Amino acid sequence: MIDYHVHTSLCNHANGAMDQYIQNAVAAGLKEICFLDHLTLHKNGRAQSMSPDDVPFYFHAARQLAYEYKHQILVKVGLEVDFDPENADQAQEIIRPFDFDVIGGSVHFIGDVNIVSSKDASVREKQSIDEICEQYLERLDQMISLDFADIVCHLDVVKKFGRRPSAVFEKKFDDILSKISYSNLTVELNTSGYSQAAKEFYPGAALLKKCHDRNIPVTIGSDAHSPDQVGRHYDKAMNLLLTTGYRHVSAFSRRTRYDIEISPSGPELLKQNHGGNT
Numbered sequence: 001m002i003d004y005h006v007h008t009s010l011c012n013h014a015n016g017a018m019d020q021y022i023q024n025a026v027a028a029g030l031k032e033i034c035f036l037d038h039l040t041l042h043k044n045g046r047a048q049s050m051s052p053d054d055v056p057f058y059f060h061a062a063r064q065l066a067y068e069y070k071h072q073i074l075v076k077v078g079l080e081v082d083f084d085p086e087n088a089d090q091a092q093e094i095i096r097p098f099d100f101d102v103i104g105g106s107v108h109f110i111g112d113v114n115i116v117s118s119k120d121a122s123v124r125e126k127q128s129i130d131e132i133c134e135q136y137l138e139r140l141d142q143m144i145s146l147d148f149a150d151i152v153c154h155l156d157v158v159k160k161f162g163r164r165p166s167a168v169f170e171k172k173f174d175d176i177l178s179k180i181s182y183s184n185l186t187v188e189l190n191t192s193g194y195s196q197a198a199k200e201f202y203p204g205a206a207l208l209k210k211c212h213d214r215n216i217p218v219t220i221g222s223d224a225h226s227p228d229q230v231g232r233h234y235d236k237a238m239n240l241l242l243t244t245g246y247r248h249v250s251a252f253s254r255r256t257r258y259d260i261e262i263s264p265s266g267p268e269l270l271k272q273n274h275g276g277n278t
């Protein structure tokens with residue numbers, strides 16, 4: 001298995017040294033780990049992100065570690081870029097000089113509000129979840145149209161704090177999935193949602209099934225902000241992937257996708273989670 005979404009202390013809200021994340025991935029038996037640290041250019045998000053000046057250090061540190069650990073695990077390096085139409089061009093300029101393995105695209109900000117941060121909860125709670133979801137999907141749609149990233153990160157993260165958008169959004173998510181499929185993008189199964197009030201992965205089981213129905217490839221990531229979170233909830237995630245029908249997850253090298261086969265590691269795994277609770 002692989003973990004394609006781990007952060008580092010460079011983003012100022014994660015902790016642990018990069019090699020600790022790698023060592024935990026090795027101990028968990030993972031075949032690959034990919035650093036996907038934040039690049040946020042939005043004025044309200046810069047303090048919780050690498051600065052553009054950190055990018056060269058980050059890239060070379062990860063490549064150095066890839067060399068040091070090459071006999072134990074594949075270490076990849078990418079960025080979780082915060083999509084904001086106002087600075088999308090600037091983000092592309094920052095990325096371009098580096099041979100990143102993968103770029104993840106995320107929508108965290110709607111206007112000046114961070115919809116995934118507990119710090120912005122009081123502002124966010126004044127809005128209905130449907131209102132937030134409407135704006136979120138508009139942003140996501142823009143991101144997909146711009147061919148900005150390889151991976152769509154935490155697809156339905158609007159549910160993070162437990163409020164669910166109404167059923168009308170199912171159709172809107174369907175339209176987004178059609179665009180993702182048309183753009184040949186990969187969706188991430190982000191296991192961090194299981195640790196949040198949502199108590200589900202991003203995307204949840206029903207949305208993941210729709211991804212599978214459309215032949216949308218998936219990768220998997222823990223969104224670890226500390227080394228102990230590497231590979232979190234992977235037993236449940238494996239079961240969900242397998243019961244959904246997935247037999248591969250996507251990995252990337254220099255922005256080219258390839259498949260890694262997954263298989264049931266034992267009948268217990270499938271039995272334990274049959275029907276899925278995610």
Ligand SMILES: [Zn+2]
Pocket residue numbers: 080106108153154
């Ligand atoms: Zn994110």
Ligand SMILES: [Zn+2]
Pocket residue numbers: 005007080223
């Ligand atoms: Zn993340």
